[in-house]
Amino acid sequence: MKINVKAFLESLVFMVEGWLGIFVVMAIIIAVVYGLNKLTAEKDAK
């Protein structure tokens, strides 16, 4: 086992980008689901 601090520091960028990235994608999906719920509910009401 060889501790690699440089690789660790470089990987922190992936940690931030990756985790935030999932939140962004999920936020888009949430918005779409709200839209779908509204759209299809209106159609059902008609």
Added chain:
Amino acid sequence: MTQIFGNFADLTWQMMAMWAIGGIMIYLAIKKEMEPTLLLPMGFGCILCNMPNSGMIHTLEILFQAGVDNELFPLLLFIGIGAMIDFGPVLADPKLLLFGAAAQFGIFFTLSMASLLGFELRDAASIAIIGAADGPTSIFVSQQLKSNYTAAIIVAAYSYMALVPIVQPFCIKLVTTKKERMIRMEYTPGQISKGTRILFPIVVSIIASLVAPDSAALVGFLMFGNLLRECGVLRGLSECAQNVLANLVSLLLGLTVAVRMQAESFLVPETLMILGLGLVAFMFDTFGGVFFGKLINLFSKKKINPMVGAAGISAFPMSSRVIAKMAKDEDPYNFILMQAAGANVAGQVASVIAGGLILAMIGPLVL
């Protein structure tokens, strides 16, 4: 006599150690019913692949190239998983999708930890994806990144999924108070139309494919399975995908993966480290989900039981059941199964997107 007993001379203690590992897997599958569809064939295959001059290796190598090297088996398995999942709770309360995102923290934390421990970036990313708590995603990502430790990663991924009832309660109790675990949540599901149920898998596939093209196959197959379930006109295919297809692919996958469990490549210190890092990934997934629940409680009038956040890992449906049971243990009249199930299916979506993002970020750097 030499023909009959000659092979005995080629036996090594490492092979016998692998028999013991295979035996433990079979024991856990049968006696403890821990992921039996996968651990049983894996354990059996492990024993047969660690015989001197085993003919099993050649046969399984062909299957490995046909089904795992090209990621076919995990993707086919995803059709079955998609057909099993009812996205209803998350469609009724879409905010729960955020818990799925929060509980992927373990993946990225483990990526950093594995890098610190000296693993190459491709291996660190593949080890990290154990935190997706999703076997097929682990296989898919580790194969795409051409990791050197696919077998250990798969063993760790499925072992910890089976250990969710032990790992998660321990982690949750570490970071929550009894009062927090007793928080009751009102469940007022909105009406979900059939149109939403049908459009959801299509739209999510499109979004994921646009945002993270590498996740297109993963999300696409998962959502295709779900479309089979929700379309309402393919009940036979849906049931086939949920039962026959999923079972058959799991069986082949388990046996096939065993070919990478040969003593000389499996009994290395890195395997132990991967098992340890897999545990770290699961623990920090749980912490990520719980702390996100606590964060929301700081700003929200309607308090959330932070344990629901922990269900955001994708070990479906085990995690949601564990969380619901924990809530009931603290307060017999606290029912949070539906919220936990919502977070749990959100975790399924989030984990495949995490896999896609890992491939998008790391793939170009290592391939």
